[in-house]
Amino acid sequence: MLDKKQKIIEATIEQFAFKGVENTKISDIVKAAGIAQGTFYLYFPSKFSVMPEIAKYAVEEIMKEIHSSIDLSDDLDKKIEDLVSAVFRITESKKEIFAMLYAGLAQSEHLKQWESIYSPFYDWMYIFLQQSMEKGEIRKNINCARTSRILIGLIESTAEQLYLYDSPSNDEIKAQYKELVEFTKSALK
Amino acid sequence: MLDKKQKIIEATIEQFAFKGVENTKISDIVKAAGIAQGTFYLYFPSKFSVMPEIAKYAVEEIMKEIHSSIDLSDDLDKKIEDLVSAVFRITESKKEIFAMLYAGLAQSEHLKQWESIYSPFYDWMYIFLQQSMEKGEIRKNINCARTSRILIGLIESTAEQLYLYDSPSNDEIKAQYKELVEFTKSALK
Amino acid sequence: MLDKKQKIIEATIEQFAFKGVENTKISDIVKAAGIAQGTFYLYFPSKFSVMPEIAKYAVEEIMKEIHSSIDLSDDLDKKIEDLVSAVFRITESKKEIFAMLYAGLAQSEHLKQWESIYSPFYDWMYIFLQQSMEKGEIRKNINCARTSRILIGLIESTAEQLYLYDSPSNDEIKAQYKELVEFTKSALK
Amino acid sequence: MLDKKQKIIEATIEQFAFKGVENTKISDIVKAAGIAQGTFYLYFPSKFSVMPEIAKYAVEEIMKEIHSSIDLSDDLDKKIEDLVSAVFRITESKKEIFAMLYAGLAQSEHLKQWESIYSPFYDWMYIFLQQSMEKGEIRKNINCARTSRILIGLIESTAEQLYLYDSPSNDEIKAQYKELVEFTKSALK
DNA sequence: CATGAATGAGCTTTCATTCAT
DNA sequence: CATGAATGAAAGCTCATTCAT
Numbered sequence: 001m002l003d004k005k006q007k008i009i010e011a012t013i014e015q016f017a018f019k020g021v022e023n024t025k026i027s028d029i030v031k032a033a034g035i036a037q038g039t040f041y042l043y044f045p046s047k048f049s050v051m052p053e054i055a056k057y058a059v060e061e062i063m064k065e066i067h068s069s070i071d072l073s074d075d076l077d078k079k080i081e082d083l084v085s086a087v088f089r090i091t092e093s094k095k096e097i098f099a100m101l102y103a104g105l106a107q108s109e110h111l112k113q114w115e116s117i118y119s120p121f122y123d124w125m126y127i128f129l130q131q132s133m134e135k136g137e138i139r140k141n142i143n144c145a146r147t148s149r150i151l152i153g154l155i156e157s158t159a160e161q162l163y164l165y166d167s168p169s170n171d172e173i174k175a176q177y178k179e180l181v182e183f184t185k186s187a188l189k
Numbered sequence: 190m191l192d193k194k195q196k197i198i199e200a201t202i203e204q205f206a207f208k209g210v211e212n213t214k215i216s217d218i219v220k221a222a223g224i225a226q227g228t229f230y231l232y233f234p235s236k237f238s239v240m241p242e243i244a245k246y247a248v249e250e251i252m253k254e255i256h257s258s259i260d261l262s263d264d265l266d267k268k269i270e271d272l273v274s275a276v277f278r279i280t281e282s283k284k285e286i287f288a289m290l291y292a293g294l295a296q297s298e299h300l301k302q303w304e305s306i307y308s309p310f311y312d313w314m315y316i317f318l319q320q321s322m323e324k325g326e327i328r329k330n331i332n333c334a335r336t337s338r339i340l341i342g343l344i345e346s347t348a349e350q351l352y353l354y355d356s357p358s359n360d361e362i363k364a365q366y367k368e369l370v371e372f373t374k375s376a377l378k
Numbered sequence: 379m380l381d382k383k384q385k386i387i388e389a390t391i392e393q394f395a396f397k398g399v400e401n402t403k404i405s406d407i408v409k410a411a412g413i414a415q416g417t418f419y420l421y422f423p424s425k426f427s428v429m430p431e432i433a434k435y436a437v438e439e440i441m442k443e444i445h446s447s448i449d450l451s452d453d454l455d456k457k458i459e460d461l462v463s464a465v466f467r468i469t470e471s472k473k474e475i476f477a478m479l480y481a482g483l484a485q486s487e488h489l490k491q492w493e494s495i496y497s498p499f500y501d502w503m504y505i506f507l508q509q510s511m512e513k514g515e516i517r518k519n520i521n522c523a524r525t526s527r528i529l530i531g532l533i534e535s536t537a538e539q540l541y542l543y544d545s546p547s548n549d550e551i552k553a554q555y556k557e558l559v560e561f562t563k564s565a566l567k
Numbered sequence: 568m569l570d571k572k573q574k575i576i577e578a579t580i581e582q583f584a585f586k587g588v589e590n591t592k593i594s595d596i597v598k599a600a601g602i603a604q605g606t607f608y609l610y611f612p613s614k615f616s617v618m619p620e621i622a623k624y625a626v627e628e629i630m631k632e633i634h635s636s637i638d639l640s641d642d643l644d645k646k647i648e649d650l651v652s653a654v655f656r657i658t659e660s661k662k663e664i665f666a667m668l669y670a671g672l673a674q675s676e677h678l679k680q681w682e683s684i685y686s687p688f689y690d691w692m693y694i695f696l697q698q699s700m701e702k703g704e705i706r707k708n709i710n711c712a713r714t715s716r717i718l719i720g721l722i723e724s725t726a727e728q729l730y731l732y733d734s735p736s737n738d739e740i741k742a743q744y745k746e747l748v749e750f751t752k753s754a755l756k
Numbered sequence: 757c758a759t760g761a762a763t764g765a766g767c768t769t770t771c772a773t774t775c776a777t
Numbered sequence: 778c779a780t781g782a783a784t785g786a787a788a789g790c791t792c793a794t795t796c797a798t
Contacts, residue, residue, distance in 0.1 A: 004779090022211060026772060036780040041773070102291050114354050139375060146368040150347050157342030165303050179335040186328060187376030193762085214788065225763045230790070382783085400589060403767065414784045419769070480669050492732050517753060524746040531724030536717050543681050557713040564706060565754030571758090592792060603759040608794075763795075774784075 005043045007033040012050040013057065017096035021047070051101070055117045058097050063120050065090045072128065076137040079128070080184050084155055084177060091159035099164050122148050129188075138188040147188075154184065194232045196222040201239040202246065206285035210236070240290070244306045247286050252309050254279040261317065265326040268317070269373050273344055273366060280348035288353050311337050318377075327377040336377075343373065383421045385411040390428045391435065395474035399425070429479070433495045436475050441498050443468040450506065454515040457506070458562050462533055462555060469537035477542050500526050507566075516566040525566075532562065572610045574600040579617045580624065584663035588614070618668070622684045625664050630687050632657040639695065643704040646695070647751050651722055651744060658726035666731050689715050696755075705755040714755075721751065 011033035015024045026047060030037050044050050069086040070079055091098060125148035132138045158180050162168055168176070200222035204213045215236060219226050233239050258275040259268055280287060314337035321327045347369050351357055357365070389411035393402045404425060408415050422428050447464040448457055469476060503526035510516045536558050540546055546554070578600035582591045593614060597604050611617050636653040637646055658665060692715035699705045725747050729735055735743070 025770085030781095037772095038774075038781065039779055042778070046772085141371065143364075143368050146365055147372060149350055149365075150343070150369055150372050153346030153350055154339070154343045157346040158339050161338055161342055175332075176335055176338075179332055180339055182328075182330065183336060183339050183376050186378070187372050189375070215790085216788080226789095227764065227791075228762055231761075235789095404769090405767080415768090416770075416785065417783060420782075424768090517749075519749060521742075521746055524743055525750060527728055527743075528721070528725050528747055528750050531728055532717070532721045535720030535724040539716055539720055553710075554713055554716075557710055558717055560706075560708060561714060561717050561754050564756070565750050567753070593794090594792070597760095604793095605760065605795075606758055609757070613793085759796100759798080761795105761797100763793100765791105765793100767789100767791080769789080770785105770787090772784100772786100774782105775780100776782100777780080 004033075004035060004039060007035065008040060008043055009050060009053050009057070012047065013054050013097065016054065016100045021051075021100055052113055052117065054097065055101055055114070058094060058101060059117055059120055061094060062087075062090050063124065066121070066124060070128075072131055076132055076135075076188070077185060079132075080188070081181055083128075084181050084184065087155045088159050088162070088173070088177060091156070092163050095163045098160065121152060125149075125152055132188070142188065151184070151188075154187075155180065193222075193224060193228060196224065197229060197232055198239060198242045198246070201236065202243050202286065205243070205289045210289055241302050241306065243286065244290055244303065247283060247290060248306055248309055250283060251276075251279050252313065255310070255313060259317075261320055265321055265324075265377070266374060268321070269377075270370055272317075273370050273373065276344045277348050277351070277362070277366060280345070281352050284352045287349065310341060314338075314341055321377070331377065340373070340377075343376075344369065382411075382413060382417060385413065386418060386421055387428060387431045387435070390425065391432050391475065394432065394478045399478055430491050430495065432475065433479055433492065436472060436479060437495055437498055439472060440465075440468050441502065444499070444502060448506075450509055454510055454513075454566070455563060457510070458566070459559055461506075462559050462562065465533045466537050466540070466551070466555060469534070470541050473541045476538065499530060503527075503530055510566070520566070529562070529566075532565075533558065571600075571602060571606060574602065575607060575610055576617060576620050576624070579614065580621050580664060583621065583667045588618075588667055619680055619684065621664065622668055622681065625661060625668060626684055626687055628661060629654075629657050630691065633688070633691060637695075639698055643699055643702075643755070644752060646699075647755070648748055650695075651748050651751065654722045655726050655729070655740070655744060658723070659730050662730045665727065688719060692716075692719055699755070709755070718751070718755075721754075722747065 008029065011029050012024075015028045015032055019028070024047060026040055027037065029047065030040050033040075065086045066083070069089075070082045072079070074082070126144050129138065129142065129144035129147055129151075133140070133142065133144060158176065162173055162176060166172075197218065200218050201213075204217045204221055207213075208217070213236060215229055216226065218236065219229050222229075254275045255272070258278075259271045261268070263271070315333050318327065318331065318333040318336055318340075322329070322331065322333060347365065351362055351365060355361075386407065389407050390402075393406045393410055396402075397406070402425060404418055405415065407425065408418050411418075443464045444461070447467075448460045450457070452460070504522050507516065507520065507522040507525055507529075511518070511520065511522060536554065540551055540554060544550075575596065578596050579591075582595045582599055586595070591614060593607055594604060596614065597607050600607075632653045633650070636656075637649045639646070641649070693711050696705065696709065696711040696714055696718070700707070700709065700711060725743065729740055729743060733739075
């Protein structure tokens, strides 16, 4: 049943986030999922093969946050502010999952899958830039496809610096947020 | 003797880059280093504890590339172009090491050390922005300390997308390079 | 299944007795038990943790010998003679196990368990003295609980001197036996 | 120099008593002795070979206590009381060493040496009984050589039960002391 | 004599994987 | 489909021992 598969995915996310990919044993996952050891192998051949499912989940969460936070009919400044704060919010709330994905993807052969898993975010960002360009809100010499990747990298790397590597104060976060918003606005205009 | 320690570090970099962190056994490292199994443990308690040394090495390599590629007395456009191409070059030539560091640091307790290991690059970028501001080449409302991190994140994340996750053509790289240079110039001005 | 656990206990007794606790490897035990290396760890965390089980076995053997050798309705002299010879017999036949228990218990944290494992023997000896006192066969000023321990220590220490530390002749053993029987009779009367 | 050998013996006693024979590494001993790793092997071929030296030390301590506590010209009752309390005292103060000796001797080939190391105590006890017999204080049918061993076993086993296996109250110790003294007097008379 | 870095055999322990139920 | 006891290959790690200095 898909029920069990879903249980495995959820338990794997939980365990990976909690104790890291390498320190998570199949036995941890099945214990958390409340299933038998052998059952795991009916659905996945290894713990690493659960990673793409987790990545899909993470991207879905990102897209949910993006869609619920940003109104594409707003003006550019408002949209940039909303975009940055959405990425910050999701990075904070799912930081263990992102850290884990970095670790897991970077080391395995699944690395190349990242591209296709991430495409909903790239696609959305492409639309975002495209519309802004049609409205004349951004520089004419921007290539929307290329810049969508640059922009996502910019915002996410800043968010990760803050939430994964440091443990900064609220003021610190707010200041960095503002700096990034100005940086982005200036970059696009 | 530090001779052996150095040998271990070099062998570890080589093995990690070649077969990934998790697939590297202590026995691989000592074989590559030409030392006995027990000798490894005289210097490091685990393979993960070699990571900070590797990170130091990587940052040193980055700084070498930066220093040899960028003349701070050049004008801003030239400096940005040189900076981006330096980061691209180093990311390409050491991509296995960077992928490995992401994986290794993200999963371990050493994550917080990243900040201090990376500080030479942050410091350099701070000087870079400070001087450009004094010369009136960049926006007045930039906070140089904050933007140094944003800028490093921006350039590195773009380089990593290219070299770690994709395997793009030369033209593709050149195009993305130009897009990023324009993006950065626009962001700072 | 308890089947495997029992096999492990038996194999451990055999190996410990044969080659000593410290010279026995887990691999020896599992080979003797006819199970896989990993199976051992399903039941015991270390070879030392099998010791209490072995101690239980040893005390059971002692009690079997005692019960089958001594008729509590006999007169005191007969009972003392039977008691001493029972302890001598069991000490001889299980001397490796006793030597091993001394070594193992004395060095580990399991030392305090000894008390409770040994209690069947203490309890039996208490009854023995109690009944003899009721029959007026022993001194009135004996405290049966205290003396039960003293008596067991007396007989066992003599038996161990003979069988564990020395390798005496039969005549020697017989002579020491008689000396101890007289000593004990005199002590109790 | 004998200086170093003495240092090794003292450090070994300390470490064996503190962490047990099997958990003591040569490196612990040399660290405690303040000498180099290799130096140990100039004096002893293994940690077990230090055991007889420790046993000698223990017996010397016993004999010191005995000689300073017992006046052979006293009457029998006084001498028994002094003897038992001397053994109790030394067992308490050196209990770790005795526990260790039991473990160490019982498991090694050095077991047979115990006999000769212990002989000063056996010899003294033989004299003790001999003199008492000459004075007519003890049973005529006692064999002094045989009973010396029985008597030492009796007193030591009781002391060990108290100090090694239990952790009894002072009252408990006093009561057991009295019971043993009465037992011994009755046994010898 | 004394040192202590280096050695590597040999042990413990783990844990992904299987398969009879 | 689901189970979980059993497996054993494969790794980690230790520590007695050596030997060049």
